[in-house]
Amino acid sequence: MSAVSSQPRRPRSGSRRDEAARLAVLHAADDLLVEHGFGALTVEAIARRAGVAKQTIYRWWPSKVEILLDTLVEDSDKRLPVPTEEPTAQNIRDYFRGFARFLTRDPAGKVLLALIAEAQHDPGTAKSFHKRYFGPRRDRERDMLARGTDAGEIAPKLAPDATIDALAGPIVYCALTGPGIPRDVVDTLVEDLLRPRSA
Numbered sequence: 001m002s003a004v005s006s007q008p009r010r011p012r013s014g015s016r017r018d019e020a021a022r023l024a025v026l027h028a029a030d031d032l033l034v035e036h037g038f039g040a041l042t043v044e045a046i047a048r049r050a051g052v053a054k055q056t057i058y059r060w061w062p063s064k065v066e067i068l069l070d071t072l073v074e075d076s077d078k079r080l081p082v083p084t085e086e087p088t089a090q091n092i093r094d095y096f097r098g099f100a101r102f103l104t105r106d107p108a109g110k111v112l113l114a115l116i117a118e119a120q121h122d123p124g125t126a127k128s129f130h131k132r133y134f135g136p137r138r139d140r141e142r143d144m145l146a147r148g149t150d151a152g153e154i155a156p157k158l159a160p161d162a163t164i165d166a167l168a169g170p171i172v173y174c175a176l177t178g179p180g181i182p183r184d185v186v187d188t189l190v191e192d193l194l195r196p197r198s199a
Helices: 016-036 043-050 054-060 064-079 089-105 107-119 123-150 160-177 183-194
Strands: none
Touching: 016 043, 016 054, 016 064, 016 107, 043 054, 043 064, 064 107, 064 123, 089 107, 089 123, 089 160, 089 183, 107 123, 107 160, 123 160, 160 183
């Protein structure tokens, strides 16, 4: 589940007007998703909220899923970066605490949950989600755990991918089914699965 996206941007004309319109579309998409849900979200509604022509949106994005993925990639890169500094047990713990907050308090977290749900029954969404968001973020998370292990900060009980699944899975489940994620749930998962070195 960051600094700068590793995904190439679609070509833009480069004008300031185009960048302003692009950002308006991204903000409109995540606002409307939070307000009305994925099923009610349409390109027409996004265009109306953003104040741009529908043709402008289709020139840049083939579907609402791709708009939401741009929103998710950019917002999570800014607000939930995977730590790249010298790994410590504390900043690894803080990352997973931040993931819990992201899912429950940030509009982009709602986008992530919606895309996870949509990917379960739409192969095209699943493919784009894995290629543009899940795969690159999983690579960075795997590297974070590997560096923490090499530094002696953590001693995971499971293989890297299984460790990330075991940590993130309950957090996502709590976000999907309840109003919040207790901090002690995250801390217990980290303690049990990563066995962090004591301060």
